[in-house]
Structure formats: structure tokens, C-alpha cells
């Protein structure tokens with residue numbers, strides 16, 4: 479669709495974002511929401527096997543952060559990475575094909591949901607290893623620094639990953655070498671089934687940056703404008719040669735840890751509270767305040783839903799990757815002369 483109906487004579491929205499910007503952000507959040515819902519539907523109807531880690535409720539963090547990145551900036555993601563990939567510019571059809579294990583997918587059907595990568599959009603990979611993407615972003619930041627570019631590397635991670643050694647090693651090196659890395663914690667309050675207080679000694683993830691002299695802040699991760707403001711601050715430092723930054727965003731995973739999770743570990747009251755703070759709801763309220771008509775919002779939502787249903791339909795028709803292709807394109811060094819592969 480064209481947003482031409484609100485294009486003319488735009489006033490500035492809050493936080494130096496125009497109404498057009500806010501609509502574009504809203505649209506990206508809707509595309510993420512509907513990608514997740516379309517994937518869940520494929521699972522529920524048995525067309526897709528395995529499970530998925532959905533990011534329903536966390537759309538504002540992926541959208542806000544990636545909206546301020548350049549195409550050549552790097553992103554590393556997590557097991558809950560669909561939103562990060564979409565927001566960084568990945569094609570939902572090629573992502574969906576990965577969920578189906580189809581050769582047409584970004585990684586020829588070998589990545590599944592948790593390891594989608596697309597170098598052409600700077601996506602160095604989602605990652606099923608909790609904390610695994612964090613040092614990769616430091617490597618990407620080091621590469622940018624050595625090559626003398628002004629690219630930035632962003633790693634998304636959860637508060638559960640904040641207890642992993644990889645975060646602390648990565649903060650150390652990024653600070654020591656003053657690398658252009660933005661550490662982005664999506665604190666969705668639960669690591670699998672464990673509340674944050676059971677897994678992290680620090681009061682806040684943002685506090686973990688202080689020993690390394692890294693500036694940090696905690697913001698509302700469900701408010702798209704707050705996310706954009708925070709990442710703009712972080713990027714002005716990281717791209718400006720002032721070294722790494724850590725952003726913590728408070729948010730809530732509305733979906734289970736995985737599709738099929740009975741979610742007995744949280745109360746209805748808690749859930750209801752956060753449903754009232756749904757990032758799409760908050761964004762819609764703001765757009766209403768800016769006098770954007772409901773018809774326009776409805777049209778954007780319908781288009782996002784249709785796009786993702788079509789992507790799922792298309793992907794489900796793609797031929798699965800042949801089993802024997804599994805070892806193709808996988809790094810395995812040749813054995814030294816005189817050694818057989820078995821002995822090497």
C-alpha cells in the first residue's frame with residue numbers, strides 16, 4: 479500500500495519521529511507479529527514440525543533498533559530471532575522456507591528457525607546457543623574497526639544470556655579495544671521458565687556494563703519511541719568512535735518460551751498487565767493521538783497478515799532440502815597429507 483493519505487503536510491510526531499516514520503515502525507512491528515502468528519499456525523495445523531521460539535510482545539525492540547541501522551551494519555541474533563531478521567530487511571518467504579527445511583531458504587534449508595543468516599542484509603546469524611551471538615558481534619566490530627569503516631555491530635541477547643561468560647568476555651574486549659558494538663539486551667523477564675531474579679545476581683542487566691566502563695541505560699522496550707531514542711544515543715557513540723554501549727530494554731514475551739510451553743510459571747494478572755502494554759497497542763494509541771485514521775491502521779494490519787500467510791503458503795510448497803545435502807557448504811578442513819580423514 480502507499481501511505482500517501484498521510485504523506486502530505488506531515489507534522490512531527492514525538493521524539494523527532496514524523497508520523498510517516500511512526501507508521502513505518504508500526505508496519506514493521508505488525509509484519510513481525512504476523513510472521514510469528516503465521517508460523518504458529520503452520521505448527522498448530524501440523525504442516526510444520528519441531529517448535530518455534532516466538533517473539534510476540536517483543537516487536538518494538540527489534541523494530542526500533544534495526545530501523546536506525548544501515549544496511550551494511552551487522553546484527554547477531556538469538557534463538558528468538560525472527561523479528562531481528564525481518565526488521566534488518568530479510569525476506570519473509572526465504573525465512574519461512576528455512577522453517578520448512580526447504581532448499582529455497584536463506585541457508586538452503588539447513589538453519590531451521592534458530593540459525594537464519596543473510597550476509598547480504600548484515601545478518602550474521604540467529605543462534606540457538608544462548609550467548610553465542612554476542613562474541614560474533616565483537617568480531618564483526620573488530621573487523622569494521624580494522625578495516626576503518628564506520629559500520630556498527632549489534633548483538634541482541636536475552637537476560638538469561640546475561641549470566642553467560644560470553645557476555646562478560648565480550649564486554650571486556652569491546653571496551654578494551656573500543657569497538658563499535660551495541661549490546662542490546664531484550665529483558666523479557668523469563669529465561670525459559672525461570673524469572674530473572676532466579677538467574678541473575680545483578681539488579682539490572684544494564685549494571686553489568688559499569689565494571690568495563692561501558693555506558694548503559696535501561697528503557698521501556700515496549701515503547702517504540704523509547705527504543706528509537708535509546709538506539710540513536712547508542713549509535714551516535716558507537717559510530718562516532720566512542721566505543722561500545724549496552725542497552726537494556728524491558729519487555730515481555732507474550733508467547734511461551736517455545737510453542738507448546740504450558741506457561742504455568744506466570745500468573746494471569748502478570749500476563750494481563752503486559753497485554754495492556756502490548757507494543758502494538760501502545761503504538762496504535764500513539765497513532766490515534768496523531769489522528770491517523772483507523773482505516774489506515776487496519777489496512778496496514780491486513781496487508782501484513784496477508785503477506786505472512788502468503789509467505790507461509792509459498793514456503794510450504796517448496797521442495798525440502800535433500801538429506802544428502804546436509805554436509806555441503808559445511809566447513810571441514812582437508813586432513814594433512816598422510817592422514818586419513820578418520821585419523822585426522
Ligand SMILES: Cc1ncc(C[n+]2csc(CCOP(=O)(O)OP(=O)(O)O)c2C)c(N)n1
Nearest residue numbers: 558606607608636637638639666668669670
Ligand atoms: C549455551 C546454552 N545454554 C542453555 C541453553 C538452553 N536454553 C535455550 S533458551 C534458554 C533461555 C534463554 O533466555 P534468554 O537469554 O533470556 O532469552 P529468551 O528465551 O528469554 O528470549 C536456555 C537456557 C542453550 N540453548 N544454550
